[in-house]
Amino acid sequence: MLTVGVIGGMGPAATVDFLRRVIATTPATRDQDHLHLIIDNDPSVPDRTAAVTGDGPDPSPQLAAIAQRLEAAGAEILVMPCNAAHLFAQAITSAVQIPLINWPAEVVDEVKRAGFRRPGLLGTTGTLSAGLYQDAMKGAHLEPIVPTMQEQDALMDAIYGPQGVKTIGTKGSTAPSTLARVATNLSSRGADVAVVVCTDLSALEGLDQLELPVPLVNAAEVVARRTVALAYPEASST
């Protein structure tokens, strides 16, 4: 069984949601059957979207430092519950000897395995404007569909609120209704699946109960299951 290092804190609630998914999907009947997870929830990592849009510092040095701390602590494989941070994955993989689970690659595999062709993407402006998922999907002969700029702004406002203060997950948050509206629009423009590629959106309570015209693939759930399969190979084959 591999010790899993989790590069966390982006944001902290999203990390907790990801851990919950990993634990729920682990085929354990006793505490002692669970995975050894070491989680570094370091909030000093600069905002990823701000870095992509040129409005903030590069998070690469902090991400590399966390990865190195986790490797030094005994991690044998790394996973990072933040989609946008994968834009800086190169800084991590070149700083350590252990592998980093590749979220876009895992999500593309799942979308293809499920037989979808035109995934509609729901993520932050950083992730989408840099083409992180679009590039991986086009390389796999999928046809990604992204929100309009207006839809994207509405989605970011629903995550962050008017003053850049994260309001997602709080009472009265407009994130669920905004996500449903944008997913419906993506479907009307041809998407055959809505793919959530933002861990803050993945953590939304009631996400699986939203009424959408197309199925939903949640990147955090896909990668949580994959993390267990990779770290705990005997269990996943049963």
Add this chain to the structure above:
Amino acid sequence: MLTVGVIGGMGPAATVDFLRRVIATTPATRDQDHLHLIIDNDPSVPDRTAAVTGDGPDPSPQLAAIAQRLEAAGAEILVMPCNAAHLFAQAITSAVQIPLINWPAEVVDEVKRAGFRRPGLLGTTGTLSAGLYQDAMKGAHLEPIVPTMQEQDALMDAIYGPQGVKTIGTKGSTAPSTLARVATNLSSRGADVAVVVCTDLSALEGLDQLELPVPLVNAAEVVARRTVALAYPEASST
């Protein structure tokens, strides 16, 4: 702001519940305002109740090793979301230079601050049979009330299920109704508050909605708030 090391995995779902409470109670508006948490979720720690009752190995060496790994990784204060494991706290505090938050002491403080006198205890057989909370409470002139052996067996069965397979938190778990029944019995024997001193019980969905004849104090919530106050002193004073 202090870096908090979390000695986790006892059980993993209880650790996630505790992290969720820490994050929810942190006065943060951006990811960057949150605490730096390093969590070592090591499932190799032997069962605590089994160690106390003489049916299993001593978890002290593993607990000390986790604490040392967290200190080496940069933790400045330790917290351990497992009540029974505090029976082995001495092994931790003598292995590291950094402080370990003392759950029984924090819970006693909260019970006294709220004006209760006769706390009814809901915890595992390991925690209760070793007198961990009773000793701390009697030292503070409180009069703890514990379940009968029959009630205690019912509570353990509700947590672990018939074959020692943890069933708490699963669909159809009898833990909520058993907890409510035992708390009601404790109240009828004079308890003026029900104190949950098992992190698996603390993590029960709907715990705060249970209809009980007395108020409920949840050790995990008390210590989560205290963790934030200790690690993040400026925020807690606002």
